[in-house]
Amino acid sequence: MCLTNYPFGNPSEQYHQSCISLKSKVFSEVWQKEDIAGIFAVLDDRVIGLLEVMPREILQKYGYMTGTAGNSDSYLTIGCFEVGYGVPRVEMLDALMENLEKVYPLFHRKYLEGIGIYEWRDGFNPYWVYEKYGYSRTEKLADNIIVMSKKLCM
Numbered sequence: 001m002c003l004t005n006y007p008f009g010n011p012s013e014q015y016h017q018s019c020i021s022l023k024s025k026v027f028s029e030v031w032q033k034e035d036i037a038g039i040f041a042v043l044d045d046r047v048i049g050l051l052e053v054m055p056r057e058i059l060q061k062y063g064y065m066t067g068t069a070g071n072s073d074s075y076l077t078i079g080c081f082e083v084g085y086g087v088p089r090v091e092m093l094d095a096l097m098e099n100l101e102k103v104y105p106l107f108h109r110k111y112l113e114g115i116g117i118y119e120w121r122d123g124f125n126p127y128w129v130y131e132k133y134g135y136s137r138t139e140k141l142a143d144n145i146i147v148m149s150k151k152l153c154m
Helices: 013-030 056-061 089-106 129-130
Strands: 038-043 045-057 076-082 112-116 136-142 145-151
Touching: 013 045, 013 136, 045 056, 045 089, 056 076, 076 089, 089 129, 112 129, 112 136, 129 136, 129 145
Parallel strands: 076 112
Antiparallel strands: 038 045, 045 076, 112 145, 136 145
16 A cells, blocks of 8 residues: 555655655554555556555554444454545545445455544545445544444455
8 A cells, every 4th residue: 555655746755765664564463464455546557546444453553543332353444545646535535435345355354434524525534435335423533523334245
């Protein structure tokens, strides 16, 4: 994922090595529990978007917002959407989520959750994209931040 594939222009190339060193430890933990950690989109041999999916407890350990309901050993959490510079964000979020559904059988856990934020349509974790793909509201973390989850069909 972002260890070797950055969406075009995001983040700036000068930060790639420091980001790689930060995330390599995280991914080494993910590979012990899952075979994949999300998907990425390519156009003309350039990565233009990616979506990371990781075991909930790993994301919690590294300070990401996650849900708390249910058994964490059964949950994956969407931790990161990255969209390349100049790529329409709303359309890319939608396309990434649509294509994520195609790889559900590759995951080992039963549930997938995402953090949805209201009033931020093209922000980091907009609620609408989870709602569109059949996720249900499971927790409220703040006035405009919710956890939405979905049982994966395996």
